[in-house]
Amino acid sequence: xxxxxxxxxxxxxxxxxxxxxxxxxxxxxxxxxxxxxxxxxxxxxxxxxxxxxxxxxxxxxxxxxxxxxxxxxxxxxxxxxxxxxxxxxxxxxxxxxxxxxxxxxxxxxxxxxxxxxxxxxxxxxxxxxxxxxxxxxxxxxxxxxxxxxxxxxxxxxxxxxxxxxxxxxxxxxxxxxxxxxxxxxxxxxxxxxxxxxxxxxxxxxxxxxxxxxxxxxxxxxxxxxxxxxxxxxxxxxxxxxxxxxxxxxxxxxxxxxxxxxxxxxxxxxxxxxxxxxxxxxxxxxxxxxxxxxxxxxxxxxxxxxxxxxxxxxxxxxxxxxxxxxxxxxxxxxxxxxxxxxxxxxxxxxxxxxxxxxxxxxxxxxxxxxxxxxxxxxxxxxxxxxxxxxxxxxxxxxxxxxxxxxxxxxxxxxxxxxxxxxxxxxxxxxxxxxxxxxxxxxxxxxxxxxxxxxxxxxxxxxxxxxxxxxxxxxxxxxxxxxxxxxxxxxxxxxxxxxxxxxxxxxxxxxxxxxxxxxxxxxxxxxxxxxxxxxxxxxxxxxxxxxxxxxxxxxxxxx
Numbered sequence: 001x002x003x004x005x006x007x008x009x010x011x012x013x014x015x016x017x018x019x020x021x022x023x024x025x026x027x028x029x030x031x032x033x034x035x036x037x038x039x040x041x042x043x044x045x046x047x048x049x050x051x052x053x054x055x056x057x058x059x060x061x062x063x064x065x066x067x068x069x070x071x072x073x074x075x076x077x078x079x080x081x082x083x084x085x086x087x088x089x090x091x092x093x094x095x096x097x098x099x100x101x102x103x104x105x106x107x108x109x110x111x112x113x114x115x116x117x118x119x120x121x122x123x124x125x126x127x128x129x130x131x132x133x134x135x136x137x138x139x140x141x142x143x144x145x146x147x148x149x150x151x152x153x154x155x156x157x158x159x160x161x162x163x164x165x166x167x168x169x170x171x172x173x174x175x176x177x178x179x180x181x182x183x184x185x186x187x188x189x190x191x192x193x194x195x196x197x198x199x200x201x202x203x204x205x206x207x208x209x210x211x212x213x214x215x216x217x218x219x220x221x222x223x224x225x226x227x228x229x230x231x232x233x234x235x236x237x238x239x240x241x242x243x244x245x246x247x248x249x250x251x252x253x254x255x256x257x258x259x260x261x262x263x264x265x266x267x268x269x270x271x272x273x274x275x276x277x278x279x280x281x282x283x284x285x286x287x288x289x290x291x292x293x294x295x296x297x298x299x300x301x302x303x304x305x306x307x308x309x310x311x312x313x314x315x316x317x318x319x320x321x322x323x324x325x326x327x328x329x330x331x332x333x334x335x336x337x338x339x340x341x342x343x344x345x346x347x348x349x350x351x352x353x354x355x356x357x358x359x360x361x362x363x364x365x366x367x368x369x370x371x372x373x374x375x376x377x378x379x380x381x382x383x384x385x386x387x388x389x390x391x392x393x394x395x396x397x398x399x400x401x402x403x404x405x406x407x408x409x410x411x412x413x414x415x416x417x418x419x420x421x422x423x424x425x426x427x428x429x430x431x432x433x434x435x436x437x438x439x440x441x442x443x444x445x446x447x448x449x450x451x452x453x454x455x456x457x458x459x460x461x462x463x464x465x466x467x468x469x470x471x472x473x474x475x476x477x478x479x480x481x482x483x484x485x486x487x488x489x490x491x492x493x494x495x496x497x498x499x500x501x502x503x504x505x506x507x508x509x510x511x512x513x514x515x516x517x518x519x520x521x522x523x524x525x526x527x528x529x530x531x532x533x534x535x536x537x538x539x540x541x542x543x544x545x546x547x548x549x550x551x552x553x554x555x556x557x
Contacts, residue, residue, distance in 0.1 A: 114514035115556050116506040119484035122441050128491045129435045138428055148186045148365025150534040156191045163191035165238075166222040168209065171196040172535040174376040176324030177231040178219040179366055183320050184235055186362040188245040201379035201461040235317060248317040256311060263301060263310050263318045267325070270294045274329050278336060278377075281385035288337070295347055298322075302349035308356035315360070323357060326350075331370040332377055334417065335397050338389025343415050355414065355421035369539040370397045370418045372532050379462035393417060405528075405546045406554070407494060412540060424540055433545035434490040436537050437483060444527065445480040446471050451526025452479075452519035464530055472523070478515030479523045482556075486524075486548050494551055507556050517556045524549050 120128070133139055143152040150173045156163065167185065169178035185192050197209050197218060205216050212227050213220045221228045223241065228234045239249050250256035273294040277287035305311060310318040333339040342351050357363045368376075374397055378384045386394070396417055399405030410416075412424045437444055449471035456468025485505050489497050498504055508514055528549040533542045 112509060113517040113556070114508045114512050115482070115485075115517055115520070116504070116508070117481040117514050118503055119481065119488045119505075120503065122438060122484065122487075125434070125438045125484065125487050125491065128488075129431065129438050132427075132431050132491060133435075136428055136431060138431060147361045148363075150366060153194045153196075154192075155185070155194075157189040159189075159191050161191075163193050164223060165190055165192035166195065167192045168195050168197050168213070168218060168220040168222075170199045170218055171202070172199075172372075172376065172532055173366060174368060174372065174380075174532075174535070175199060175218050176328060179324040179327075180231050180320055181219045181221070181234050181238075182366055183323060183362060184238055184248065184317065186365075187248065187315065187320070188238065188242055190238065190242050190245055199380065202465045203460050203467050235320075239317065248315070248320065250311070250316070259305075260311060260316060260318050264321060266294075266297060266301065267318075267322050270298060270322075270329075271325050274325065274333075275381075278332055278384050279381055281387070284387050288339070291333075295341070295350065299347040299349045302353055307349055308352045310353075319353075319357070323363065326354075327367065328373050328377060330354075331368075331373040331397075331418075332384060334370065334393045335374040336384050336386045336390045336394075338387070338392045338394075340393075340417070342419055343417075351414075354419070358421035364422070364538070366534055367539070369533040369542060371399070372535075374398075375464055376462070376532075379460075379465075399528075399546060399550070405543070406550050407547050409543060409547050412543075418539070420540070426540075426544065429538075429540040430490040430544045430548075432537055432541035433548070434487050436541070437487045437490075437545070441480065441483060441487070445476050445483055447530075448483070448523040448527035449473070449476045449479045449519075451523035472519055475516075475519040475523065478520050481515045482520045482524055482552055483527075486545075486552050489551060490544060490548050494548075498555075505552070505555050521553055521557060524553055528553075 141147070141149060143149050144154055144156055145158050154163070165185070167181065169175060169182060173179070173182075195209075197205055197220075199218065200216065209220075210216055212222075213229060215229065217229060219229075219231055219234060221234045221237075223237065228237055239247065250260055270291075273287075273291040277284075277291045280287060302308070302310060307313075309315050310322065330341045333341055341347065342354060358367075374384075374394075395401040396404045403410075409426075412418070412420045414421050450466065450469040452472035452475050454470040454472075456466045456470065458468070460467065485497070488503060489505075492500075492503075507517065528546050531537070531542045531545055533539045536542065537545065
């Protein structure tokens with residue numbers, strides 16, 4: 001019913017610019033299905049087309065913000081028409097968009113509203129970061145010799161000389177086969193240098209890389225003048241070449257080595273069962289049963305040698321082989337199938353294994369989060385299939401349930417939907433996120449301004465990736481002002497900010513002065529939905545960053 005010039009959900013942004021017009025016309029009930037909601041959008045569009053000139057202006061293409069209700073688009077991409085969830089899942093927060101402001105004050109039309117440009121300068125914020133590092137005992141991270149991290153291009157572990165290994169891995173740290181080799185290098189402390197290459201679903205690979213690896217697959221390793229491909233080949237060669245660096249495989253000819261080989265085959269069986277269910281919308285019960293039976297065997301094997309690892313008390317290459325895919329299974333099964341692998345008690349030894357892995361700084365430094373995986377997997381696999389139970393947990397993972405990505409954040413524990421098995425430190429997490437933003441503020445503002453800019457061409461397979469997009473350059477200063485408020489809130493606390501006579505974030509009506517809200521909101525949303533773990537920061541820090549970006553949106557809309 002909508003004009004073909006509109007993106008399907010950009011109408012929702014119009015609600016913010018004409019809420020006083022919309023409210024008496026169309027009220028959405030939680031019992032509506034998606035089709036009914038779309039029909040209502042169509043009726044609203046036709047009503048506006050025949051309404052007063054001022055209404056037409058408010059609904060015109062020129063005044064519509066380019067922002068899109070991202071959670072709705074995600075839900076549509078992830079669900080088939082026959083199994084569309086109720087609009088409660090898709091349009092969480094629609095009453096906020098249609099009704100009053102989040103703070104309960106007077107609604108100000110987004111097309112005329114402005115906000116105060118009174119947050120501290122980036123120089124002042126950098127000083128606050130430095131002060132908090134001293135106060136919390138959190139010095140600048142050492143990316144070369146310090147804990148495992150996604151940002152280093154050179155790792156020496158304090159060893160002299162030039163590294164013998166050159167490791168080609170993906171930019172975002174989302175390739176499971178790269179993660180396997182990365183974890184092995186870190187556990188063995190083999191010095192290496194990194195060259196980051198994008199995966200095919202995020203754009204074309206550079207010619208220089210294709211010249212040495214014509215197949216284009218990752219990971220790739222250069223060692224002793226040779227180019228190695230395939231993660232299993234690379235892993236085996238690292239064990240052969242560096243036997244004294246924390247050997248991760250039992251000696252050949254031993255019972256334990258034979259057990260390790262059997263467990264490697266089990267990993268491939270589990271992988272196959274996972275793929276069979278994740279990527280198929282058919283035979284749901286049968287596929288679930290086969291996957292759960294494979295998990296039962298995995299749990300039994302972990303119990304056999306009294307763990308917490310597959311071969312007993314010490315980490316081995318078997319654990320490293322299982323790690324990337326178990327990590328992705330836990331995330332994707334919750335998001336697409338509504339199935340919790342952890343926290344139910346069915347696979348207790350698997351939970352102990354995850355707790356043991358979480359205790360290792362090597363793994364924590366490269367571990368991703370549920371949100372990143374649930375959106376990086378479909379472009380890699382060609383799609384994932386959601387069943388009727390998927391939306392139950394997907395809204396929480398996507399942050400569209402009006403709780404998971406909003407302040408105050410509930411604590412993270414071993415029983416959370418996305419569990420952590422170490423002590424959460426919110427102050428350090430906020431500092432990590434704020435420091436990252438302060439250090440990269442110029443790039444972050446321009447990146448976020450893509451939300452009010454132009455989509456790139458040609459598109460890539462990953463919906464949330466748009467390397468060719470153009471930012472709305474004229475609004476970059478306004479986005480910059482918003483991000484200074486967000487950084488200040490993470491460093492000082494939202495309560496302190498909002499009770500400050502000098503730095504309080506305020507919203508003004510037309511003529512009130514300050515940056516405009518309308519182009520900034522979709523820009524902040526754009527950034528929020530593209531915070532990647534571990535590419536940008538760790539999961540607890542990303543959680544704080546997303547919630548504080550939502551705080552700005554809630555305060556200004």
